Amino acid sequence: MNEKRILELFNNINEEYIEEARPQNRKKRKLNVYPIAIAACLCLLAIGGFGLSYFMQSSDDEKYYTTNIEEILSVYEGKLLAENISYDSANDTQILLCYTGDDLPLSSDRWQTLSVSASYEDYDMTLNCAFNGETFTASDEKVIDTIQYGDTTIQIYQGETTPEFELTYYAVFEYQNVCYELKTYSNDKERIYEILQAVLGVNEEDAESSSNGEHDFTDVLGYSDYHVTVDQNMPGFIIQKYYIETDGVEKCIAQIFGYAVPGPEVYSRDLDGDGINELICNCIYGTGARRVYIYRNNDGVIEIGRLSYDLWDSTMFPGITNMGASYIEENYIAETNTFEIAYPTETAYESIILEDMTMFEFEEFVEDF
Amino acid sequence: MEDKDIIGLFWKRSEDAIHETAKKYGKYCHLIAYNILYNEQDSEECVNDTYFNAWENIPPHNPDKLSSYLGKITRNLALNRWDYYNAAKRGNGQIPIVLEELRNCISSSDNTEQIVDELHFTNILNHFLASLPKQKRIIFIRRYWYMSSIKEICTDLGMSEGKVKMLLMRLRNDFRAYLEKEGVLI
Numbered sequence: 001m002n003e004k005r006i007l008e009l010f011n012n013i014n015e016e017y018i019e020e021a022r023p024q025n026r027k028k029r030k031l032n033v034y035p036i037a038i039a040a041c042l043c044l045l046a047i048g049g050f051g052l053s054y055f056m057q058s059s060d061d062e063k064y065y066t067t068n069i070e071e072i073l074s075v076y077e078g079k080l081l082a083e084n085i086s087y088d089s090a091n092d093t094q095i096l097l098c099y100t101g102d103d104l105p106l107s108s109d110r111w112q113t114l115s116v117s118a119s120y121e122d123y124d125m126t127l128n129c130a131f132n133g134e135t136f137t138a139s140d141e142k143v144i145d146t147i148q149y150g151d152t153t154i155q156i157y158q159g160e161t162t163p164e165f166e167l168t169y170y171a172v173f174e175y176q177n178v179c180y181e182l183k184t185y186s187n188d189k190e191r192i193y194e195i196l197q198a199v200l201g202v203n204e205e206d207a208e209s210s211s212n213g214e215h216d217f218t219d220v221l222g223y224s225d226y227h228v229t230v231d232q233n234m235p236g237f238i239i240q241k242y243y244i245e246t247d248g249v250e251k252c253i254a255q256i257f258g259y260a261v262p263g264p265e266v267y268s269r270d271l272d273g274d275g276i277n278e279l280i281c282n283c284i285y286g287t288g289a290r291r292v293y294i295y296r297n298n299d300g301v302i303e304i305g306r307l308s309y310d311l312w313d314s315t316m317f318p319g320i321t322n323m324g325a326s327y328i329e330e331n332y333i334a335e336t337n338t339f340e341i342a343y344p345t346e347t348a349y350e351s352i353i354l355e356d357m358t359m360f361e362f363e364e365f366v367e368d369f
Numbered sequence: 370m371e372d373k374d375i376i377g378l379f380w381k382r383s384e385d386a387i388h389e390t391a392k393k394y395g396k397y398c399h400l401i402a403y404n405i406l407y408n409e410q411d412s413e414e415c416v417n418d419t420y421f422n423a424w425e426n427i428p429p430h431n432p433d434k435l436s437s438y439l440g441k442i443t444r445n446l447a448l449n450r451w452d453y454y455n456a457a458k459r460g461n462g463q464i465p466i467v468l469e470e471l472r473n474c475i476s477s478s479d480n481t482e483q484i485v486d487e488l489h490f491t492n493i494l495n496h497f498l499a500s501l502p503k504q505k506r507i508i509f510i511r512r513y514w515y516m517s518s519i520k521e522i523c524t525d526l527g528m529s530e531g532k533v534k535m536l537l538m539r540l541r542n543d544f545r546a547y548l549e550k551e552g553v554l555i
Contacts, residue, residue: 003471004452005487007464010514011444012491015437017498021510022436023400023517023525123527186527327531342538344531347466347519349538 094118108132123186125195129178136172136181144169144189147196156192159183171196217268220244221253221297222276240264241367242279252367253302254295258284267334271357272296278357280332285325292330292339294360305360307341316352319345372435379427387420394436398443404463404516405447406454415450419443444514463516471513474541475548490548497547501540508533509540 098112112134117126130136145156152175159168169192170183182199184191220226223244230240242254258264265282271294272278279295294305307330309316311323322344329342339354370389378386398419402412419442432438451464498506508526511517519537523530 003468003475006471006475006490007468007513008445008448009487009491009494011441012494013498013510013514014495015434015441017495017506017510018437018440018514019434020503021507021515022397023511023515023521188528329535342535344534347534348470349531349534351538351542 123184123188123191125185125191126181126183127195127199128181128183130181131178135174135179147193152200154196175200217277219277220268221279221295221302223253223297226253238264240266253365254279254281254304255367256281256283256293258282265332265334267332269334269337271337282330282332289325290329290331292332294357294362295365296362298362302365303362304365305357305362307339307354307359308361309341309359311343317343317350319350321346375435376427376431379424380431387424390420390423390435390439391416394439397436398439401440401443401515402447404518405444405451407463411450411454412447415443415446418446422446463518467513467516470537470541474545489551493548493551496551497544500547505536505540508536509544512537 094115094117096115098114100110100112109132111131113131114129115126116129117124128136143155144158147154147156152173154171154173156169156171159170167189168183168185169189170181171192172179172181174180180199182192182195184195186192218224220242226242226244228240228242230238239255239257241252243250243252245251256264256266264284267280268277269280270277271280276297281293281295283291283293285291292307296303296305311317311320311328314320320343327344329340331340331342332338333340339357339359340351341354342349342351344350370393375386375389375393378389395416398416399412402415403409406412406415419439422442423439430438448464498509501509504526508522511522511525512519517525519530519533522528522533526533
């Protein structure tokens with residue numbers, strides 16, 4: 001039987017699945033775009049089209065609106081969660097501040113609501129902020145999860161579908177006397193968790209258990225007396241380091257890093273059969289690029305191994321269409337003890353599976369974060 | 370008009386059956402045919418043949434889901450017509466690309482593996498599809514049943530091209546692993 005026959009046999013699949021996948025007319029929602037200069041640490045924006053509908057009309061004072069980002073930031077810079085969101089890859093962004101009084105206040109006590117939104121390639125998001133007693137109320141949509149950040153309890157809801165996106169997720173919570181409503185318009189449920197991690201960061205308790213893979217190794221690189229630290233060098237991005245003490249001096253022997261959700265992965269395996277387990281780390285850079293690193297103990301010298309390959313090698317990467325770092329994904333697959341390099345071609349992602357670590361090049365490890 | 374009423378027209382041998390079918394499902398069938406044949410005229414002929422086929426077979430058939438019943442007929446007709454085109458070196462569309470993807474999914478390095486039992490394969494395929502989360506199943510079926518292009522899938526589901534390509538790759542790998550686990554691939 002060949003692939004053509006398989007394609008024909010696909011005709012016999014359950015009719016419910018055919019109906020479920022039936023193409024509909026969908027158009028990606030376009031946000032209204034106002035030309036705005038975005039500051040480097042920017043956060044805010046809002047969609048005038050539907051943001052206004054979220055603003056609570058709790059006072060009789062006449063309301064004013066501004067999209068002047070510089071003025072807004074000058075009042076509240078560094079104090080808003082929305083400032084933690086990076087908009088580098090956003091296609092367009094918007095901001096809208098609603099306040100009472102007939103001039104832009106120098107203080108925030110007349111702010112009512114601030115809305116921030118951004119449109120990315122495969123999802124949209126909006127963060128609405130309510131000040132000075134204003135609040136958002138969650139509707140009757142289904143609660144699908146509850147998470148805790150310090151003293152703040154956050155409930156995640158699955159919202160109504162829209163013509164453009166099958167699923168919307170949102171969260172309403174209060175943090176440092178500001179009420180927040182975060183909405184993601186995405187078919188990927190993980191988006192809202194990623195953005196919550198970005199705006200709120202991760203507290204140490206969560207961060208210690210946020211790396212995936214395996215934990216509580218009996219030894220790391222042959223050292224049973226080791227300890228682990230977890231830090232964030234930016235909200236929602238963790239770096240986990242393994243230390244030993246030699247001659248009274250603390251020394252880092254391995255590090256893994258990635259976004260707290262879904263989290264970097266670490267595994268301990270004896271890949272080269274020398275009796276000492278290597279540490280295999282699936283790491284994620286801030287750009288989303290995924291890389292595998294192997295730490296090994298080479299006669300007392302801690303080495304780090306990186307995959308070495310030539311993307312121009314057409315026999316190894318036939319049909320590769322994009323050699324950008326973010327497009328090449330490296331992964332260690334623990335279930336099969338193999339390494340995968342995935343790369344884009346014109347029509348699909350293809351992958352190469354490596355059965356061992358012969359393509360890793362090692363050098364002495366020097367802590368660099 | 371509701372499906373049961375359209376099917377009723379077929380059973381009554383009313384000429385309105387074809388008219389109502391075309392009104393409700395004409396575009397749907399055309400989309401399926403065009404994704405395979407990439408040619409307006411041939412797609413139209415396929416759709417017309419679908420109506421004829423439905424007229425010939427209802428009754429005695431009484432389909433539960435008229436849309437997928439018609440869709441399957443159209444798909445079969447279009448694939449058969451594509452066979453003819455392929456022999457004559459004509460045509461375009463997604464089929465060559467989809468076949469390449471499936472070829473890489475099921476072939477082994479020494480080309481000795483075969484799928485031995487078509488009925489078993491179909492059952493396994495349905496079990497595999499049932500095991501998938503809804504969105505992944507939709508992507509898989511959009512690609513390999515509807516022959517939608519990557520771009521159409523991206524646009525309709527609001528996802529990036531890279532993400533769809535990656536998901537399809539992983540789904541094909543999972544499908545292959547599923548076939549091996551069930552002993553369908555030897």
